[in-house]
Amino acid sequence: MDKIDVKIPDGPLALKWTKYKASSKLVNPANKKKLEIIVVGTGLSGASAASSLAELGYNVKSFCYQDSPRRAHSVAAQGGINATKNYQNDGDSVFRLFSDMIKGGDFRAREANVYRVAEESNRVIDQLTALGVPFAREYGGTLDTRSFGGVQVSRTFYSRGQTGQQCLIGAYSALIRQIKKGNVKIFPRREMLELVLIDGKARGIITRNLITGEIERHAAHAVVLATGGYGTIYFLSTLAVNSNASAAWKAHRRGAYFANPSFMQIHPTCIPQLNDFQAKLTLMSESLRNDGRLWVSKTKGDKRHPNEITDEERDYYLERKYPSYGNLVARDLASRATKERCDAGYGVGDTGLAVYLDFRDAIKKQGKEVIADKYGNLFHMYKTITGIDPYVEPMQIYPAGHYTMGGLWVDYELQTTIPGLFSVGEANFSDHGSNRLGASSLMQAACDGYFILPVTISNYMSDQIKVPKFPTNTPEFDEAENTVKEWLNKLMSVKGKQNAASFHKRLGKIMWDYCGMIRNEEGLKKALTLVKQLKEEFWRDLNIPGTIYELNQELEKAGRVADYFDLATLLITDALNRKESCGAHFREEYQTEDGEPLRNDEEFTYVAAWEYAGENKPHILHKEKLKFETVEMKVRSYK
Numbered sequence: 314m315d316k317i318d319v320k321i322p323d324g325p326l327a328l329k330w331t332k333y334k335a336s337s338k339l340v341n342p343a344n345k346k347k348l349e350i351i352v353v354g355t356g357l358s359g360a361s362a363a364s365s366l367a368e369l370g371y372n373v374k375s376f377c378y379q380d381s382p383r384r385a386h387s388v389a390a391q392g393g394i395n396a397t398k399n400y401q402n403d404g405d406s407v408f409r410l411f412s413d414m415i416k417g418g419d420f421r422a423r424e425a426n427v428y429r430v431a432e433e434s435n436r437v438i439d440q441l442t443a444l445g446v447p448f449a450r451e452y453g454g455t456l457d458t459r460s461f462g463g464v465q466v467s468r469t470f471y472s473r474g475q476t477g478q479q480c481l482i483g484a485y486s487a488l489i490r491q492i493k494k495g496n497v498k499i500f501p502r503r504e505m506l507e508l509v510l511i512d513g514k515a516r517g518i519i520t521r522n523l524i525t526g527e528i529e530r531h532a533a534h535a536v537v538l539a540t541g542g543y544g545t546i547y548f549l550s551t552l553a554v555n556s557n558a559s560a561a562w563k564a565h566r567r568g569a570y571f572a573n574p575s576f577m578q579i580h581p582t583c584i585p586q587l588n589d590f591q592a593k594l595t596l597m598s599e600s601l602r603n604d605g606r607l608w609v610s611k612t613k614g615d616k617r618h619p620n621e622i623t624d625e626e627r628d629y630y631l632e633r634k635y636p637s638y639g640n641l642v643a644r645d646l647a648s649r650a651t652k653e654r655c656d657a658g659y660g661v662g663d664t665g666l667a668v669y670l671d672f673r674d675a676i677k678k679q680g681k682e683v684i685a686d687k688y689g690n691l692f693h694m695y696k697t698i699t700g701i702d703p704y705v706e707p708m709q710i711y712p713a714g715h716y717t718m719g720g721l722w723v724d725y726e727l728q729t730t731i732p733g734l735f736s737v738g739e740a741n742f743s744d745h746g747s748n749r750l751g752a753s754s755l756m757q758a759a760c761d762g763y764f765i766l767p768v769t770i771s772n773y774m775s776d777q778i779k780v781p782k783f784p785t786n787t788p789e790f791d792e793a794e795n796t797v798k799e800w801l802n803k804l805m806s807v808k809g810k811q812n813a814a815s816f817h818k819r820l821g822k823i824m825w826d827y828c829g830m831i832r833n834e835e836g837l838k839k840a841l842t843l844v845k846q847l848k849e850e851f852w853r854d855l856n857i858p859g860t861i862y863e864l865n866q867e868l869e870k871a872g873r874v875a876d877y878f879d880l881a882t883l884l885i886t887d888a889l890n891r892k893e894s895c896g897a898h899f900r901e902e903y904q905t906e907d908g909e910p911l912r913n914d915e916e917f918t919y920v921a922a923w924e925y926a927g928e929n930k931p932h933i934l935h936k937e938k939l940k941f942e943t944v945e946m947k948v949r950s951y952k
């Protein structure tokens with residue numbers, strides 16, 4: 314049965330959210346005290362949701378696998394967070410942010426959700442500033458902004474190259490306040506391994522204590538998944554190495570639809586892979602493209618030192634191809650243009666899989682101090698990793714897996730297809746369509762957690778006030794706990810020779826080669842076969858030392874990789890199904906004469922929401938039709 318009910322309020326776009334807020338059901342403060350909510354994840358979306366729900370009066374239980382909520386992956390975000398304050402008076406507005414995101418996402422996002430995020434963006438900056446986030450300021454004291462890709466205004470608020478860290482510390486301090494007040498109970502070093510449903514509603518989770526290995530039961534009236542993205546499916550990516558999809562996948566297996574899994578963002582500016590022993594790649598923030606210029610030599614295989622190559626001999630290929638946006642073109646286009654130059658033999662460095670990101674002109678014009686003020690920590694990081702000083706020599710960069718626009722399907726209320734199960738932040742399929750614009754993830758994560766979920770969840774919770782707290786000794790909890798134990802025993806009992814990371818690495822290579830920046834039918838079909846073969850090998854030859862009931866990081870990794878095999882299959886299936894190119898999903902067969910993505914609006918203007926049909930059974934596709942009533946559907950052009 315198709316469970317898609319989007320619940321978008323009627324009325325003009327700009328009034329939908331106001332109308333929703335005015336008419337949604339409330340829970341009175343005395344009743345909120347009787348209700349419990351589980352929030353899994355303590356990144357910007359989870360920490361903001363947990364602290365806001367607790368502030369409202371709900372009893373919140375907050376989970377993460379790190380030793381402290383403050384270590385969630387959001388801490389890594391560098392460049393900034395968007396809002397439409399228009400301090401620069403450069404023509405920004407709620408509508409412009411909305412239309413930039415709709416266009417940037419290549420018309421594959423839901424208008425009502427995107428407009429709502431744009432509307433709430435300014436409150437996020439006020440909220441974070443009130444929490445003490447030290448955003449960069451102008452000389453006169455107002456907050457400073459900079460530009461990010463795919464837009465022509467300056468709307469990105471930032472704390473040097475550490476915006477995520479500062480925002481997360483702010484969100485964390487509000488969370489700690491609620492923990493101290495007794496409204497939030499925190500469960501660090503816990504991994505959610507199963508979702509518990511009672512009468513079809515999400516009522517709890519099963520976790521593994523990562524220190525002792527103990528399997529635990531937790532009940533609540535509602536569950537929120539704020540568990541982040543799955544970019545590590547490529548093994549090498551800019552994400553934290555432990556980021557994974559398992560919580561979302563377990564929910565998917567229990568009935569939550571998974572939307573647009575193949576919409577993966579490949580970020581254009583990362584430090585290229587240096588050797589075969591790396592477990593992760595490092596991002597060089599998009600903010601660097603404000604002042605840095607991308608180029609390669611006009612001569613194939615040019616091995617000269619970059620500083621010896623004259624301006625006339627350089628191809629500033631983004632400025633050449635996209636004169637209006639230049640180096641600040643959207644990420645998917647910048648990544649593919651870089652790949653194209655490298656594939657054509659113009660790449661630089663030892664491998665030829667790199668291009669230059671050069672600050673020579675910016676330093677000449679603005680001075681080293683100004684550049685250091687803006688990007689000092691990023692330059693320092695680059696030098697520490699590569700040994701090259703970007704103040705005197707251009708950086709070498711190459712695209713890498715970075716962000717997942719796909720995720721759990723949610724309706725306007727951020728509720729999945731399982732009643733009582735909500736999802737926020739990168740874990741949901743979000744508001745970014747087929748390509749996310751820079752600095753809009755922190756914005757969405759914080760909007761979801763601070764201003765959207767606390768309102769929408771009350772519609773659901775208002776029906777729960779007569780439901781007593783749940784015991785955990787029910788048959789449903791027994792069944793879920795047994796499923797977890799069987800799963801862990803299955804992993805432990807393979808007793809083969811290869812560790813989980815070696816499988817993950819090989820899986821990542823298949824995904825990168827056949828389902829990365831450029832995809833085609835033949836490659837995707839080949840990838841399906843290769844993933845199937847590798848999965849069979851995994852279940853024949855996996856080795857996990859130790860036992861379940863102790864600290865066992867190999868077991869943790871193995872579980873996540875096992876889920877990745879199944880998600881990889883769905884991701885490739887989704888990419889095969891979408892016979893068009895849109896945003897980051899570039900199918901070689903569908904391109905314009907000058908190599909740009911060719912959408913098929915007639916057949917594919919929909920969100921692909923996949924239903925789990927059972928072990929080894931093909932997923933069932935449900936289509937959420939997208940309607941563009943406000944922004945005219947056009948060919949996206951940054952030229």
Ligand SMILES: Cc1cc2nc3c(=O)[nH]c(=O)nc-3n(C[C@H](O)[C@H](O)[C@H](O)COP(=O)(O)OP(=O)(O)OC[C@H]3O[C@@H](n4cnc5c(N)ncnc54)[C@H](O)[C@@H]3O)c2cc1C
Pocket residue numbers: 353354355356357358359376377378379382385386387388389390391392393394395476477503504505506539540541542551552553556557559560596598715716737738739740751752753754755756758
């Ligand atoms: C290097 C880098 C730089 C970036 N820079 C920017 C930027 O400048 N601006 C921007 O807007 N975006 C940026 N992004 C993207 C942005 O940082 C993320 O999309 C965003 O922080 C995700 O936040 P989140 O709350 O959804 O999830 P996360 O921060 O990923 O948090 C996930 C949480 O879920 C928990 N969790 C996951 N699974 C389980 C489980 N099974 N059991 C228990 N807990 C679990 C984890 O412990 C963690 O607490 C960047 C991303 C990267 C990789």
